[in-house]
Amino acid sequence: MDKCKRIAKRGNKCGFSQQHMNNPMNLKNRRSEFIYRLLTINLFIICISDCLIAQEKIVEPKDTSKVVQDIKEYSEKGNFFSMILKSIIVIDDEQQSEITLPDPDKKSIKIFTGKIIRKINIEILDVFGASVNNPNDTVRNWLQDIGNDLHINTKEWLIKNKLIFFEGQIFIPFYILESERIIRESPYVYDVRIIPQQLENNSDSVDIMVYVQDIWSLNGSASYSPGNKTGSVSIDDINFLGYGNKCYGGLNFDSKLTQGWDWDGSYTLDNIEKTFLSANIYYKSDMNSEQYGVSIGRDFFSPIISWAGSVEQHWLNTRYPEILNSIGLIETVRYNQQDYWLGHSFNLSQIDSSEENQNAFNVSGRITRIVYSQKPRFDTLNLFQDNTFYLSRIGYSNRNYYQDHYIFGLGKTEDIPLVHMIAFLYGYEIGSNSSRPYYGLKTGYSFHNDSLGYFYGGFNIGAFRSNQKWLNLNYLMEVMYFSNLSVVGKWKWRHYIGSRYSYSYDPIRPQDILNINNEGGIRGFTDNDLKGAKKLVLNYEVDIFAPLQFFGFKLAFITFADFGLISSNNNSLFTSKLYQGYGIGFRIKNEHLIFPAFQFMFGFYPNTPQTDENNFKAFHQNAMYYHFNQFEFSIPSIITLE
DSSP: OHHHHHHHHEEEHHHOOOHHHHHHHHHHHHHHHHHHHHHHHHHHHHHHHHHHHHHHEEEEEEETTHHHHHHHHHHHHSSSSHHHHHHHHEEEETTHHHOSSSTTTTTHTTTTTTTTEEEEEEEEEEESBBBBBTTTTOOOHEEEEEEEHSSSSOOOOHHHHOOOTTSSBBOOOOHHHHHHHHHTTTTEEEEEEEEEEEEEEOEEEEEEEEEEOOOOOOEEEEEEEEEEEEEEEEEEEOOOSSSSSSEEEEEEETTTTTSEEEEEEEEEEETTTTTTEEEEEEEEESSSSSEEEEEEOOOOOOOTOOOEEEEEEEEEEEEEEEEEEETSSSEEEEEEEEEEEEEEEEEEOOTTTTTTTEEEEEEEEEEEEEEEOOOOOOTTTTTSSOOEEEEEEEEEEEEEEEEESSSSSSSEEEEEEEEEEEEEEEEEEESSSSSEEEEEEEEEEEETTTTTTTEEEEEEEEEEEEETTTEEEEEEEEEEEOOOOOEETTTEEEEEEEEEEEEEOOTTTTOOOOOOOOGGGGGTOOOOOOSSSSSEEEEEEEEEEEEEEETTTTEEEEEEEEEEEEEESOOGGGGSSEEOOOEEEEEOOOBBSSSOOOEEEEOOOTTOTTSSSSSSEEEEESOOOOOOOOOOSOOOOOOOOO
């Protein structure tokens, strides 16, 4: 009731009464207005795209890059200021060539099919300066030289252990391409290129040259709040001493802590004994929880993997401030969680190693066991009960990749998944007080069209079944599209469109849990009182990539438009208010560094009540708003939305 009054009050501030909002004629007009807006936006996007593409045909590169050319010419002069400019600004002449990959149709690789691999040579390139497409380039400034001297390069044997082909083996193109992708997915690698080399007087054999370029792997942070007398300091290395292992340590300072400080730490071993197994040990704590555990395992990260699984053990001591006993004390929960899973991937027919498309069936099972050593004394919903959850999955996928640039990065090579996948889930939870089955379905489909771009669609649904009711029901349908890269001179841009419908409801706990805040729907928008059981969001973005580098940092300009509908379970989604957000900003990142991208945005929210009653907001983000669904068969899990 209070929520309805609050919504009505907001409506009256905008000049509408509750009666006006519920009038059938007005609702019809609002639906028409909503559809009209969406059609207008789509028409505008298409017109702008066609107009810009048409400009590409008639505008000469020298005209569109006059300012860039002037900067370049000035930096070549011999005065003091031009020397400073040249040391910090690089005119990105290589970006144009990066759009076309060195061997897009892989013809130079396929001609070596069937030859014997005689020798594998590996060269680790400096972080700054050279590239895998130009490994002999030694042009760099003084700051890059210092960075290269301080960085510890990845060990050559570590890269060799990630190759799925060996000396003395028959040359198979798929193994070359898949090895490139596997190495490129390593968090400490910027890019990789594997080149077969023809041997003179030996037509039956081939040598392999592997060029790998690291990224700067060391990161750290520090913060302090004088008012609260709290602070933190941390250091993180994702390629510790060049061995590919990840090491993290952090300290947190807070006068409210028992001893005034606490710490976090973790260490991860990568690719143990050439098995692609990873092991992790960690400890972390904050004001309300303490967690520690160990794990070892691997995923189905490649079609070559037939078996995958993991063994994990976690201990958690958690304090729930919202759970108070009769005398007002915060309740504490202690439990340990054991997690095991094993999966097998196979094909009904023998895999053709010469083909890049790889089909695979997958059968996996998981057992999760939670045992509570301390529970809240007032748990009327039996949320904290010892339980064992068995979850099985059977699925099929067809996976392929193509390479591109300037999608989620600012020029680095990106492997784009093209996958058809379907997976069925069945589980059974056995609790100390109740038991229930679980059913789920996951599907995904993506493809790339040379004329239109990349399309992805996915559908997930899952729920528990108990007492003739569907419990913890989660439903997600999403689509994403991004255009091909458009180019005028040295400037580039790409369009992104995404939409998703989410529904989450549990009759035992009927609280609304979904929101459209920030990554949940509308960028820069925050209203913690606005929640629902279902929502529909539509997002549009265009990124314009500038041909300048500042100390290796590349720049992209961003324009976005976000729309969201959200309502409770008993109300119609399409009669709810259409929330909107429009904005501009920029993204800056040096992709040779581990540091995340920095995005500064300025948003306008015409009909969105911000908490400070201001329709304008400046904010920043550290991650790309869009992301891929990799469609990999990983650990079996129930359907989640956020």
